[in-house]
Amino acid sequence: xxxxxxxxxxxxxxxxxxxxxxxxxxxxxxxxxxxxxxxxxxxxxxxxxxxxxxxxxxxxxxxxxxxxxxxxxxxxxxxxxxxxxxxxxxxxxxxxxxxxxxxxxxxxxxxxxxxxxxxxxxxxxxxxxxxxxxxxxxxxxxxxxxxxxxxxxxxxxxxxxxxxxxxxxxxxxxxxxxxxxxxxxxxxxxxxxxxxxxxxxxxxxxxxxxxxxxxxxxxxxxxxxxxxxxxxxxxxxxxxxxxxxxxxxxxxxxxxxxxxxxxxxxxxxxxxxxxxxxxxxxxxxxxxxxxxxxxxxxxxxxxxxxxxxxxxxxxxxxxxxxxxxxxxxxxxxxxxxxxxxxxxxxxxxxxxxxxxx
Amino acid sequence: xxxxxxxxxxxxxxxxxxxxxxxxxxxxxxxxxxxxxxxxxxxxxxxxxxxxxxxxxxxxxxxxxxxxxxxxxxxxxxxxxxxxxxxxxxxxxxxxxxxxxxxxxxxxxxxxxxxxxxxxxxxxxxxxxxxxxxxxxxxxxxxxx
Numbered sequence: 119x120x121x122x123x124x125x126x127x128x129x130x131x132x133x134x135x136x137x138x139x140x141x142x143x144x145x146x147x148x149x150x151x152x153x154x155x156x157x158x159x160x161x162x163x164x165x166x167x168x169x170x171x172x173x174x175x176x177x178x179x180x181x182x183x184x185x186x187x188x189x190x191x192x193x194x195x196x197x198x199x200x201x202x203x204x205x206x207x208x209x210x211x212x213x214x215x216x217x218x219x220x221x222x223x224x225x226x227x228x229x230x231x232x233x234x235x236x237x238x239x240x241x242x243x244x245x246x247x248x249x250x251x252x253x254x255x256x257x258x259x260x261x262x263x264x265x266x267x268x269x270x271x272x273x274x275x276x277x278x279x280x281x282x283x284x285x286x287x288x289x290x291x292x293x294x295x296x297x298x299x300x301x302x303x304x305x306x307x308x309x310x311x312x313x314x315x316x317x318x319x320x321x322x323x324x325x326x327x328x329x330x331x332x333x334x335x336x337x338x339x340x341x342x343x344x345x346x347x348x349x350x351x352x353x354x355x356x357x358x359x360x361x362x363x364x365x366x367x368x369x370x371x372x373x374x375x376x377x378x379x380x381x382x383x384x385x386x387x388x389x390x391x392x393x394x395x396x397x398x399x400x401x402x403x404x405x406x407x408x409x410x411x412x413x414x415x416x417x418x419x420x421x422x423x424x425x426x427x428x429x430x431x432x433x434x435x436x437x438x439x440x441x442x443x444x445x446x447x448x449x450x451x452x453x454x455x456x457x458x459x460x461x462x463x464x465x466x467x468x469x470x471x472x473x474x475x
Numbered sequence: 476x477x478x479x480x481x482x483x484x485x486x487x488x489x490x491x492x493x494x495x496x497x498x499x500x501x502x503x504x505x506x507x508x509x510x511x512x513x514x515x516x517x518x519x520x521x522x523x524x525x526x527x528x529x530x531x532x533x534x535x536x537x538x539x540x541x542x543x544x545x546x547x548x549x550x551x552x553x554x555x556x557x558x559x560x561x562x563x564x565x566x567x568x569x570x571x572x573x574x575x576x577x578x579x580x581x582x583x584x585x586x587x588x589x590x591x592x593x594x595x596x597x598x599x600x601x602x603x604x605x606x607x608x609x610x611x612x613x614x615x616x617x618x619x620x
Binding site: 156159160162163164166167170294295298393394395396397398402403406407410413414417 | 489490491492493494507508509519520521522523524547549551558560562563
């Protein structure tokens with residue numbers, strides 16, 4: 119049986135752990151609040167891009183009347199043979215099953231699409247590390263063409279699934295310009311028929327109690343403004359309850375007021391029932407807007423994923439703190455029992471010693 | 476919102492990260508893809524793509540001028556409202572001249588390397604115009620275009 123001193127030591131150590139998890143929870147809560155604000159502030163822009171595209175699509179034919187050409191190559195659908203998958207995970211651990219869940223959905227997607235060639239772009243350090251262990255990294259060889267230009271040529275595939283790029287540190291500051299670069303690379307690959315479709319896997323975060331894991335189709339654009347969800351995993355009621363509990367104890371509102379004036383106005387952007395003068399021909403407007411739309415889908419996914427990561431970490435740390443408290447209680451009880459047993463034993467010894475005299 | 480004055484435009488500048496600017500103004504100057512234009516109260520409904528350049532917003536009094544450098548954007552003009560969507564907007568004092576000059580060099584380099592590819596030319600042109608607009612708006616307070 120452990121002695122009192124050992125137990126006391128263990129209690130102290132668990133208490134220290136509880137301090138750490140508590141601090142981490144509070145830090146995550148503060149970060150979550152900021153991430154939520156950021157996600158909210160980013161919404162008007164996305165809304166506007168969507169509404170202006172919607173209204174353009176209503177007024178402008180997708181096909182050119184004279185030539186029968188599509189007004190933009192991103193509307194073109196091809197049979198899906200090569201797929202690009204953007205996996206948005208977290209940069210750090212200690213967030214419960216957050217990263218594991220993202221990867222689970224990713225593997226499910228890969229298994230659900232056998233025979234297709236899948237390229238993965240990993241955003242977030244945790245996901246990248248895992249995926250890199252599992253799949254080969256695409257090899258590029260630099261070649262010089264006849265004009266003396268250096269061009270990266272992709273070497274033969276080593277498997278059906280390959281990692282084509284990673285973006286470490288992107289989620290840390292969420293620089294729109296870097297997201298823009300990713301969007302442009304996706305579009306250029308699509309236009310050059312290197313890929314036939316693009317999906318994003320991420321954790322959607324509408325509010326603390328409304329989040330889910332989604333696989334969203336980004337390219338080709340079929341229905342602008344509507345999420346093309348190819349698969350979603352809803353959290354269980356139990357998980358939702360846990361998150362809500364953690365949020366309440368950290369003083370975070372469950373459903374932030376999400377209809378600001380700016381957002382209301384954003385919905386109306388470009389949709390007034392008047393005849394607009396279009397400064398440029400519609401096909402040019404499409405050419406400018408569609409990349410921006412792809413960017414906004416990605417940016418949106420990333421802001422939400424960051425918020426979801428902090429929420430997951432907050433919940434995990436809240437659970438850890440609760441578990442530590444429970445453990446301390448149990449250990450304290452146990453320690454008291456052991457101490458009492460020792461005292462009783464000593465008294466019995468004294469009493470029986472006295473009786474023997 | 477208090478009753479807006481009847482001859483004022485409600486101007487909103489929205490970037491991916493947040494709503495950067497929101498106020499009443501008497502006039503707005505916009506760098507449309509096909510050239511600069513100025514919008515006053517009562518303008519006919521219009522939609523235009525913005526290229527690289529300066530958005531200038533004239534407030535009610537003379538000193539209420541704000542200038543932002545944008546490199547791609549989209550604008551909706553309604554008689555009493557102007558909404559600008561910009562992928563990036565910088566105040567002139569926020570522009571890093573050195574980096575803009577590097578960008579210009581890079582653009583010129585791309586231009587030389589572009590060869591036969593139309594796409595590479597377009598990209599190079601875009602980089603050059605972006606850099607030039609940045610340098611121009613950082614350089615002087617009074618506009619010269």
